């Protein structure tokens with residue numbers, strides 16, 4: 449690659465980055481396999497367990513609104529943290545649906561999707577050596593950026609035996625001491641499990657007791 453060789457960050461492998469064996473991003477691998485399978489078996493009915501992509505066409509109504517709105521001058525310029533109407537709507541939604549009171553727009557940070565937010569959260573909290581507790585399997589972004597920042601991942605299996613919930617009691621004390629964040633994702637991808645009120649209560653109790661931040665996706 450020439451001049452870029454010595455410029456690549458150490459966290460990505462530094463000068464050996466271009467010589468490292470090429471790894472295919474796991475969701476790209478799933479996508480390629482899905483396409484190959486459909487090509488070979490056009491009539492097969494597949495449940496796609498890959499990344500959730502907007503693969504269906506948007507509703508005509510949405511296309512019309514977008515078409516009109518993009519012509520308005522007030523919709524130009526940056527809106528770094530979303531417009532106020534959006535932030536107020538988020539506060540109302542969280543209050544109406546989840547009963548979270550006293551939120552103000554300063555509590556709302558908007559992103560272009562949860563992937564980019566999951567990538568940014570570790571930047572705010574992870575120092576080298578800190579641990580992020582992740583279920584396995586899981587949507588990987590929070591863990592990927594934790595590692596990039598010198599942090600570590602502690603995986604807890606999600607399996608049928610534990611009803612696809614993390615066994616919080618299985619986490620050793622030395623891990624708990626270094627843990628900064630725990631990632632929960634319900635309804636869960638890829639197991640499809642949903643969370644109960646008790647589940648969230650346990651997670652909150654666990655987080656308060658151990659001084660760990662809960663990232664709920």
Ligand SMILES: Cc1ncc(COP(=O)(O)O)c(C=O)c1O
Nearest residue numbers: 499500561562563587633637665
């Ligand atoms: C569990 C989970 N979290 C986050 C994302 C990313 O979603 P977004 O499109 O909002 O970035 C996905 C996408 O498949 C996902 O499955």
